[in-house]
Amino acid sequence: xAATVAYDEVEVGTELPAQSFPVTRATLVQYAxxxxxxxxxxxxxxxxxxxxxxxxxxxxxxxMASAARVVTDWVGDPGAVVDYGVRFIKPVVVPxxxxxxxxxxxxxxxxxxxxxxxxxxxxxxxxxxxxxxMSRAVVRLA
Amino acid sequence: xxxxxxxxxxxxxxxxxxxxxxxxxREFAEAIGDPxxxxxxxxxxxxxxxxxxxxxxxxxxxITYKAAGLVIADPELGLxxxxxxxxxxxxxxxxxxxxxxxxxVTSTIESVKSLAGxxxxxxxxxxxxxxxxxxxxxxxxxVARAADPEQDGDA
Numbered sequence: 001x002a003a004t005v006a007y008d009e010v011e012v013g014t015e016l017p018a019q020s021f022p023v024t025r026a027t028l029v030q031y032a033x034x035x036x037x038x039x040x041x042x043x044x045x046x047x048x049x050x051x052x053x054x055x056x057x058x059x060x061x062x063x064m065a066s067a068a069r070v071v072t073d074w075v076g077d078p079g080a081v082v083d084y085g086v087r088f089i090k091p092v093v094v095p096x097x098x099x100x101x102x103x104x105x106x107x108x109x110x111x112x113x114x115x116x117x118x119x120x121x122x123x124x125x126x127x128x129x130x131x132x133x134m135s136r137a138v139v140r141l142a
Numbered sequence: 143x144x145x146x147x148x149x150x151x152x153x154x155x156x157x158x159x160x161x162x163x164x165x166x167x168r169e170f171a172e173a174i175g176d177p178x179x180x181x182x183x184x185x186x187x188x189x190x191x192x193x194x195x196x197x198x199x200x201x202x203x204x205i206t207y208k209a210a211g212l213v214i215a216d217p218e219l220g221l222x223x224x225x226x227x228x229x230x231x232x233x234x235x236x237x238x239x240x241x242x243x244x245x246x247v248t249s250t251i252e253s254v255k256s257l258a259g260x261x262x263x264x265x266x267x268x269x270x271x272x273x274x275x276x277x278x279x280x281x282x283x284x285v286a287r288a289a290d291p292e293q294d295g296d297a
Contacts, residue, residue, distance in 0.1 A: 083235070087230045
């Protein structure tokens with residue numbers, strides 16, 4: 001694997017470059033097609049409201065994929081990710097307008113481990129609420 | 143209705159092989175808006191030490207969730223799928239999924255719990271390649287929300 005970040009150059013507390021990811025209804029339709037997850041709560045407002053949601057919501061796995069980018073963009077090689085886990089604590093609500101929603105992701109190095117690995121803790125917010133909890137990636141650095 | 147604890151540890155037969163194609167990886171990377179060239183350019187992937195383009199880390203879910211469908215739909219387990227939401231997701235990688243892989247998934251029920259009337263099911267999906275080598279394990283926690291007493295008569 002070819003991570004571009006050197007283990008010796010990071011410290012506990014090192015912040016990864018933060019990123020924001022816009023999500024519109026079109027994003028969700030495209031993600032549904034690519035992932036094979038056609039649950040109507042991700043594209044059908046009427047259905048979403050009938051099952052008690054405020055509106056159409058993003059696929060949790062889309063949010064998880066977006067958050068992962070902060071890590072893979074930092075390290076360069078997506079193959080450097082050793083472990084990655086999240087808890088879905090709030091849905092990302094995506095209104096049917098031109099703006100949609102925004103997923104804002106920040107991350108920092110939480111633990112330096114053996115074997116050039118670090119644990120990165122991520123925070124993902126949308127509309128002022130934390131949408132992912134216990135969001136952690138273990139990455140092997142150079 | 144609480145799920146039967148005796149299902150913990152139950153394994154389901156390996157799925158037929160899923161063949162990972164370059165264009166499927168490209169389609170997935172475009173759908174998550176990720177321009178990393180390791181997903182689309184074989185030369186860029188090789189420069190990182192991979193034999194072909196690799197898939198984004200969460201791509202494996204598309205394969206393991208389909209396999210978990212066998213568990214979810216098991217009539218003996220009795221999970222109410224219409225009430226299921228995704229609670230947690232975790233992956234542990236031996237290596238990234240890459241183009242040309244022929245992957246099989248073996249699903250196992252890792253835990254069955256009842257919390258505040260919700261049924262919580264954790265399924266482990268172990269993904270192996272054609273040579274039998276481990277690629278990734280995915281843990282998916284599904285929560286079947288408690289039935290609404292006003293709608294369904296009992297909680």
